[in-house]
Amino acid sequence: MDTADSIFVFPANAKDNAEPSRILRIPHRGFQLAVDEEKQELYSTNQYPPRVLVFRKNAAGSEKPLRIIEGPHTGLADVHGVAVDTQRKLVFVGNWGNASDYKVAGSGKHYPPSITVYSFDASGDAAPLRTIQGPKTQLNWMGAMSLDPATGNLWVANDVGGSVLMFRGTDNGDVVPTQIIKGNKTALNHPAGIAVDTKNKEVWVLRNGLSVDGKWRRRTHPYHPQRTPG
Amino acid sequence: MKFGKPQAAAYDSKRDELLVPNCVNTPQIAVFSRLAKENTTPVxxxxxxKTLISRTMHALEYDAIHDEVVVGxxxxxTILTFRGGAGGExxxxxxxxxxxxxxxxxxxxxxxxxxxxSVNGEIYLPSATSGGPGKGVILVFDRLANGNAAPKRILGGPNTGFNFPTAKGQGFPNVAIDPVRNLLIVASGGSMLIFDRTASGDAKPLRKITGGGGQVKVYPPKGLLIGSCSGGSICAWNLDETEDMTPRYRIPAQQLTTVAFSGLAIDPIHKEIILPSGGRNVIMTFSWPEVFD
Known part of the structure; x- marks a missing residue:
């Protein structure tokens, strides 16, 4: 997340000083991965230049992506989280809104943060089907996202917002999140990673900051004070 | 403590604090007490x-005269200017x-x-151009420029000796200004190119220091150029010596600490230099009184 320019894959039973089973080179500034197990495809976001790269799930080395969502009509801007809904054939992408075309001098702009939604087969300069954007969304430098396949709800680790937000998969425009986890009892501080456990109806959050009492604790811990609906 | 590959630091002399930009995860400007040690919470x-900050901040400057912070x-x-004590969002x-x-x-x-x-009220920004690799320029803006402002001067061209960006799009140089001697120093391509401060267009450098490059700062009261040099060291040169430009002082920082530094700040008040390391997520401070005395 946010650092190296490679994806490392380890076997599920790897331990100790294990070598990765394969390494996939990706462009500089990768952020989050998502997998479509049905089609065996791997989604990888690229903060800048903003794009979503779709690889074969087992791609390795310098293998090229199968397709790329990229271009001025995509609404992509400083791309971070990605989540796929394999049942409804949708791709959700989080954008911080920092934008420019590096090939054009003075083209920089700041847009409000957004979540753009694409169809599964989107490629090239595809416009989003819907865009969640506006002050009611509370989005603020959000990190990873995770989708609950049972409900189609989208869970967002809202990093600088210090919250976890849940949107309906059908949301569009300036919408209030359906569920918000936020406050001094939550221990959330810079929540950056998130995963939905559909079987146990829990949401796991990776915290990237100090605890609310200012003490340094484990960077990753389970968090499950609220249940996912449905 | 919350470092995310810090590649720069600046000393805020008004508050006796260190300003540290996180390049990544999460990009932010964290402010620490100057004497902060391991695992210290930023102040x-x-x-x-709302800050308009983005990742890939590899430099920032504190303006002690106007109490402002300037960062790309x-x-x-975009070039952002914040008030000196800015915090939150x-x-x-x-x-x-x-x-x-x-x-x-x-x-x-x-x-x-x-x-x-900060003396002459100008901001210097190394920039790419549509010319591609090796055709970079330095844009100079008025400190008070706001919005869609044109640069006051542009320095670039084959005579300047600039060779940025690299084919991979990297290698933008650090720059420092000596308002006393009216010099601009550009750390480009393993050398320090020394220009007249107001040089523009395709100007030739006045002289060049080889064996340096990377990080560069100036301490005008003593005419010292402080920057990275071979072997992971920090060196100090005398800008008034125009013939024999060999370093007068050296700290073998990497040899002493095994940490490769990736930024440089100076604190003349306490006679210290500050070296952040993005690779190791640490900030190292060295006392160097002989340079500042």
Whole structure:
């Protein structure tokens, strides 16, 4: 997340000083991965230049992506989280809104943060089907996202917002999140990673900051004070 | 403590604090007490949508005269200026952005380094151009410029000796200004190119220091040029020596600490230099009184 320019894959039973089973080179500034197990495809976001790269799930080395969502009509801007809904054939992408075309001098702009939604087969300069954007969304430098396949709800680790937000998969425009986890009892501080456990109806959050009492604790811990609906 | 590959630091002399920009995860400007040690909580953090900050901040400057902080927003081809004590999700008090600015990045870097001449009120920004690799320029803006402002001067061309960006889109130089001797120093391609401060167009450097490059700062009261040199060291040269430009002082920082530094700040008040390391997520401070005395 946010650092190296490679994806490392380890076997599920790897331990100790294990070598990765394969390494996939990706462009500089990768952020989050998502997998479509049905089609065996791997989604990888690229903060800048903003794009979503779709690889074969087992791609390795310098293998090229199968397709790329990229271009001025995509609404992509400083791309971070990605989540796929394999049942409804949708791709959700989080954008911080920092934008420019590096090939054009003075083209920089700041847009409000957004979540753009694409169809599964989107490629090239595809416009989003819907865009969640506006002050009611509370989005603020959000990190990873995770989708609950049972409900189609989208869970967002809202990093600088210090919250976890849940949107309906059908949301569009300036919408209030359906569920918000936020406050001094939550221990959330810079929540950056998130995963939905559909079987146990829990949401796991990776915290990237100090605890609310200012003490340094484990960077990753389970968090499950609220249940996912449905 | 919350470092995310810090590649720069600046000393805020008004508050006796260190300003540390996180390049990544989460990009922010974290502010620490100067005497902060291991696992210290920042006294404040500047981050969030309203700040207009983006990742890839590899330099920032504190303006002690006007009590302001100047930093680039690399993904948006923008220069941000904050008030000195800014924190939380505070917006910048000014930002330079738009087609007249001519600010250009690459797909990898660019707009990530910055220099400030607080005496003459000018901001220096190394920028890419449409010419591609090796055709970079230095844009000079008025400190008070705001919005879609054109640069006051542009320095670049084959005579300057600039060779940035690299083919990979990296290698934008650090710059420093000596307002006493009216010099501009550009750390480009393993050398320090020394220009007249107001040089513009395709000007030749007045002279060149080889064996240096990378990080560069100036301490005008003593005419010292402080920068990285061979072997992971920090060296200090005397800018008044125009013939024999060999370093007068050296700290073998990497040999002493095994840590490769990736930024440089100076604190003349306490006679210290500050070396951040993005690779190791640490800030190292060395006492160096012989340089500042």
């Amino acid at each position: 404040r953090v500047l981050e969030g949508q 927003s690399p993904l948006t081809q 505070e917006p910048p008090i000014r930002f330079i952005q738009g087609p007249s600015t001519q600010i250009q990045s690459t797909d990898y870097d660019g707009n990530d380094k910055i220099g400030l001449d």
